[in-house]
Amino acid sequence: MHAHDPKLSADHSNEIGLYAKRKSVFPKAIDGPFRRFKWLVMAVCLAVYWGTPWIRWDRGPYAPDQAVLIDMGNRRFFMFDIEIWPHEFYFVAGLLIMAGVGLFLLTSAVGRAWCGYACPQTVWTDLFQHVDRFVDGDRNAQMRLQKAPWGPAKIARRALKWSIYLLISFGTGGAWIFYFADAPTLQHEFWTGTAAPVAYATTFVLTMTTFVLGGFMREQVCIYMCPWPRIQTAMLDEKSLIVTYKDWRGEPRGSVKAALKAATPLGDCIDCMQCVAVCPTGIDIREGPQIGCITCALCIDACDKAMADVGRPRGLIDYCTLENAEREKRGQPVTPVLRSIFHPRTLVYLGVWSAIGLALLFALGQRARLDLSVAKDRNPEYVTLSDGAVRNAYTLKLRNMEERPRTYRIALQGLEAGAIFTDEMDAATAARVLTVDVAPDTTRQLRVYALAPRGSKPADFAFVLAATDKEGGSDLAATTFTTAQGNGQ
Amino acid sequence: MSKPRLDDATGVETVGHEWDGIEELNNPLPRWWLWSFYACIVFAIGYCVAYPAIPLLNTSTKGMLGWSSRGDLAKEMTAEGLRTASLRAELDKASIEQIAADPRLRRAAIDGGHAAFKVNCVQCHGNGAAGSAGYPNLNDDDWLWGGDVATIHQTLVDGVRQPGDDATRMSQMPAFGRDGILTAAQVQDVVSHVRVIAGEEKPSASAQRGAAIFEANCAVCHGAGGEGSRAVGAPKLADAIWLYGGDRKTLTQTITNARYGVMPAWGSRLDPVTVKMLATYVHSLGGGEEAPAPVPDIAAAAK
Numbered sequence: 001m002h003a004h005d006p007k008l009s010a011d012h013s014n015e016i017g018l019y020a021k022r023k024s025v026f027p028k029a030i031d032g033p034f035r036r037f038k039w040l041v042m043a044v045c046l047a048v049y050w051g052t053p054w055i056r057w058d059r060g061p062y063a064p065d066q067a068v069l070i071d072m073g074n075r076r077f078f079m080f081d082i083e084i085w086p087h088e089f090y091f092v093a094g095l096l097i098m099a100g101v102g103l104f105l106l107t108s109a110v111g112r113a114w115c116g117y118a119c120p121q122t123v124w125t126d127l128f129q130h131v132d133r134f135v136d137g138d139r140n141a142q143m144r145l146q147k148a149p150w151g152p153a154k155i156a157r158r159a160l161k162w163s164i165y166l167l168i169s170f171g172t173g174g175a176w177i178f179y180f181a182d183a184p185t186l187q188h189e190f191w192t193g194t195a196a197p198v199a200y201a202t203t204f205v206l207t208m209t210t211f212v213l214g215g216f217m218r219e220q221v222c223i224y225m226c227p228w229p230r231i232q233t234a235m236l237d238e239k240s241l242i243v244t245y246k247d248w249r250g251e252p253r254g255s256v257k258a259a260l261k262a263a264t265p266l267g268d269c270i271d272c273m274q275c276v277a278v279c280p281t282g283i284d285i286r287e288g289p290q291i292g293c294i295t296c297a298l299c300i301d302a303c304d305k306a307m308a309d310v311g312r313p314r315g316l317i318d319y320c321t322l323e324n325a326e327r328e329k330r331g332q333p334v335t336p337v338l339r340s341i342f343h344p345r346t347l348v349y350l351g352v353w354s355a356i357g358l359a360l361l362f363a364l365g366q367r368a369r370l371d372l373s374v375a376k377d378r379n380p381e382y383v384t385l386s387d388g389a390v391r392n393a394y395t396l397k398l399r400n401m402e403e404r405p406r407t408y409r410i411a412l413q414g415l416e417a418g419a420i421f422t423d424e425m426d427a428a429t430a431a432r433v434l435t436v437d438v439a440p441d442t443t444r445q446l447r448v449y450a451l452a453p454r455g456s457k458p459a460d461f462a463f464v465l466a467a468t469d470k471e472g473g474s475d476l477a478a479t480t481f482t483t484a485q486g487n488g489q
Numbered sequence: 490m491s492k493p494r495l496d497d498a499t500g501v502e503t504v505g506h507e508w509d510g511i512e513e514l515n516n517p518l519p520r521w522w523l524w525s526f527y528a529c530i531v532f533a534i535g536y537c538v539a540y541p542a543i544p545l546l547n548t549s550t551k552g553m554l555g556w557s558s559r560g561d562l563a564k565e566m567t568a569e570g571l572r573t574a575s576l577r578a579e580l581d582k583a584s585i586e587q588i589a590a591d592p593r594l595r596r597a598a599i600d601g602g603h604a605a606f607k608v609n610c611v612q613c614h615g616n617g618a619a620g621s622a623g624y625p626n627l628n629d630d631d632w633l634w635g636g637d638v639a640t641i642h643q644t645l646v647d648g649v650r651q652p653g654d655d656a657t658r659m660s661q662m663p664a665f666g667r668d669g670i671l672t673a674a675q676v677q678d679v680v681s682h683v684r685v686i687a688g689e690e691k692p693s694a695s696a697q698r699g700a701a702i703f704e705a706n707c708a709v710c711h712g713a714g715g716e717g718s719r720a721v722g723a724p725k726l727a728d729a730i731w732l733y734g735g736d737r738k739t740l741t742q743t744i745t746n747a748r749y750g751v752m753p754a755w756g757s758r759l760d761p762v763t764v765k766m767l768a769t770y771v772h773s774l775g776g777g778e779e780a781p782a783p784v785p786d787i788a789a790a791a792k
Contacts, residue, residue, distance in 0.1 A: 378617075
């Protein structure tokens with residue numbers, strides 16, 4: 001990389017200000033394969049975001065029928081056929097780790113593709129820039145309007161544009177809340193003013209963040225606020241795809257006319273500035289790789305179009321790895337893109353990513369849908385009864401994570417002379433095995449007494465929970481039985 | 490220490506301190522910071538006027554809004570009282586047996602009783618209601634006066650040995666040793682006998698002698714077999730539970746000097762709803778008994 005800003009190497013004179021005023025960016029409309037791909041990604045992203053909460057999913061009578069639902073009130077997370085309880089949150093943590101490693105993988109394979117295509121900031125900025133063009137016209141009209149004094153026409157256009165911004169922002173902020181409650185119900189409540197205050201507050205906050213971040217801050221979020229570009233620049237290597245201006249082919253630049261007059265042959269770049277005009281972050285890619293470049297490839301579309309117009313080969317600006325750039329410069333054959341995508345680093349990331357994914361899938365298939373936990377009463381630790389028998393009390397929590405009522409058997413393992421009964425039973429009917437019903441998708445708390453005859457020794461034992469239906473499944477919770485002689489060991 | 494000088498790179502004056510070649514620029518405070526600072530001062534003045542702020546000798550300024558943390562607490566307590574008012578009214582109206590029979594009321598009473606127990610009862614009966622020497626364990630199945638919920642309620646209302654309460658629980662045991670009813674040797678024999686029927690000792694000559702003394706002096710209240718009597722609050726002796734202790738020394742003391750445990754009459758100290766909740770809570774601890782079958786009214790049958 002060459003120092004493209006001569007000022008940075010200058011002495012410590014007063015000419016470098018630490019503050020730079022934002023230069024408004026008015027990207028020009030462009031069509032081309034990358035632009036069309038960007039349209040597609042944008043459509044998919046927006047459709048996923050707005051559509052997901054409205055997908056219905058039949059889970060039977062005991063669970064919500066929304067495919068993706070984060071039910072904070074009941075502390076459940078539904079995702080199609082998967083239901084996550086709070087104690088299974090590691091699945092969500094695993095998904096987040098996969099998302100993180102996935103970004104590493106994507107970055108090492110195709111550079112900042114996330115930034116260029118799928119990041120919400122990019123998608124919404126793009127959407128708002130289309131609104132700009134729809135209301136104000138293309139780049140030049142926008143620039144004229146910016147300079148124009150405030151008059152009725154400008155006020156009208158600004159009012160219209162900001163209203164559309166606000167409408168989109170409201171749609172964006174408002175859609176978020178549907179992930180947290182039954183979407184049709186909440187929609188009705190929202191418009192009739194009966195939804196929870198937090199729904200309105202969330203909608204308001206997200207409307208305003210979308211309005212400000214997408215409508216006004218735009219590329220400044222990427223350049224100043226977001227940590228990800230910094231991390232990504234550290235993750236890129238000589239095999240990562242980045243948008244490259246092939247200066248060895250383009251320089252010295254000059255218009256077609258200038259080339260005719262020039263004494264020495266000029267490069268392919270006709271200095272038409274189209275790559276700068278279409279750039280959504282307002283940079284000049286010809287200055288080399290830089291943090292402002294989100295690799296959206298619109299300048300590739302623009303340059304290809306210009307090259308076609310003057311009859312020169314496409315790809316003066318193109319996705320290229322640093323390694324291939326060096327090879328091309330020296331006139332050596334370049335590595336095909338697919339080969340450079342699958343280099344050891346991406347393979348390692350892919351391996352880690354898939355390993356986590358497979359482990360999660362495996363854990364998901366193996367996870368128990370019932371659970372038992374036991375807390376022993378510590379005050380009093382034991383109670384001596386009239387006949388000298390010793391009674392210990394336990395609080396059992398039986399989790400039924402299935403969407404149907406289930407019947408469980410609770411049995412004693414160990415404590416050979418002991419028997420158990422609940423606080424709703426008579427001590428005389430104490431037995432080694434109890435049968436209890438647990439409602440669907442709930443945790444039932446049960447007080448259970450364990451009874452051992454006079455002179456019993458303290459002992460360690462366990463409660464065993466087993467489902468009686470044919471799907472079965474069981475869980476075991478170890479605990480201890482205390483007598484006047486102490487605890488079990 | 491170096492002299493303040495103009496810094497070349499920034500054109501800002503330095504403050505004149507220097508440590509290991511590191512100097513500090515004398516930049517003015519940022520505008521926004523200053524304005525926030527002024528805004529804080531204005532806010533503080535307003536706050537001092539509106540809220541209690543300035544300490545005086547015995548009190549402090551009250552503030553124009555009349556806010557106080559005690560007032561906040563009072564408001565919260567009132568709100569909580571209103572929230573539970575209907576439930577308390579229901580508990581007030583229901584009899585103790587009706588509460589026991591209604592799962593919703595019973596649950597509420599147990600929760601409320603648990604809280605009231607922590608305030609009023611733990612001092613003697615302990616946090617887990619396990620009692621200690623002289624203070625009954627409320628978790629077990631042994632009751633001095635009866636373990637059904639109505640009897641527990643009555644014990645709570647009138648207390649034990651509460652002066653001035655006619656219905657209070659009153660058990661009387663003579664101080665057999667101190668009052669000279671039995672000799673020291675006879676007391677030891679009774680101790681042996683009591684420990685035998687409780688299963689703590691093997692039969693002995695002393696216990697046999699004690700059996701006869703027990704028959705003559707103790708059986709009238711404690712029963713011939715030491716089964717106790719809830720009517721007079723005489724503890725069951727033929728079991729594994731001791732109120733004061735079952736070792737020889739403690740039993741000797743008990744028989745020599747007698748024991749007179751007391752409990753306040755909670756009916757005159759707490760409101761009726763709280764007492765009902767306490768009774769329900771104590772009944773739920775694991776030793777609660779079913780209400781005895783109603784005794785046929787002989788007087789009515791005779792008519």
